[in-house]
Amino acid sequence: KQEVTQIPAALSVPEGENLVLNCSFTDSAIYNLQWFRQDPGKGLTSLLLIQSSQREQTSGRLNASLDKSSGRSTLYIAASQPGDSATYLCAVPLKETSGSRLTFGEGTQLTVNP
Amino acid sequence: KAGVTQTPRYLIKTRGQQVTLSCSPISGHRSVSWYQQTPGQGLQFLFEYFSETQRNKGNFPGRFSGRQFSNSRSEMNVSTLELGDSALYLCASSLLTGQETQYFGPGTRLLVL
Numbered sequence: 007k008q009e010v011t012q013i014p015a016a017l018s019v020p021e022g023e024n025l026v027l028n029c030s031f032t033d034s035a036i037y038n039l040q041w042f043r044q045d046p047g048k049g050l051t052s053l054l055l056i057q058s059s060q061r062e063q064t065s066g067r068l069n070a071s072l073d074k075s076s077g078r079s080t081l082y083i084a085a086s087q088p089g090d091s092a093t094y095l096c097a098v099p100l101k102e103t104s105g106s107r108l109t110f111g112e113g114t115q116l117t118v119n120p
Numbered sequence: 121k122a123g124v125t126q127t128p129r130y131l132i133k134t135r136g137q138q139v140t141l142s143c144s145p146i147s148g149h150r151s152v153s154w155y156q157q158t159p160g161q162g163l164q165f166l167f168e169y170f171s172e173t174q175r176n177k178g179n180f181p182g183r184f185s186g187r188q189f190s191n192s193r194s195e196m197n198v199s200t201l202e203l204g205d206s207a208l209y210l211c212a213s214s215l216l217t218g219q220e221t222q223y224f225g226p227g228t229r230l231l232v233l
Contacts, residue, residue, distance in 0.1 A: 048227070052221050106151050107168060109165070
């Protein structure tokens, strides 16, 4: 059974700081790993999808890395802004289940203070 | 391109009632998945539909059911509501296999009294 863990559970940083969010998974047989952002009471916004064959994926100030063999992914946020405050979730689909079933981590709640 | 839409956005029901939630995927997307999000359990997979067929099912009781129509729109139904069914229900759509990016709707907030 796939288990996804995110550390830390909460993070508070001053504006402008670079930060790293961590995600680990127990079963390395994944198709990809997706990072999402969720604002309070809202749906999920897809940030980055990194395929199992990739090592990194970048979008603007965000950079996601994937080390499938060690079961880890990191989301790097450069020059953080108050608007980055949200809960960040990582999720993986298992290869053994066809289709779209995602297993999510519990999320990291990020607060960027002005 | 319009995103994933869900209706209604908010719903209040009482125990024992039933409820139907609707999800319209992004145009052209054929896979629709449903998730339940609660503070205690996080995001849990309910089921996935592809081309009107249930392709995957999570560990929820039979009170939770769903279907998909020929236009890919999906509905989920919860019968005999319990207090513990209070949650944010999210649906996600993807193009075909789910190995692509999945896009989530804004969710339906269900409160069971």
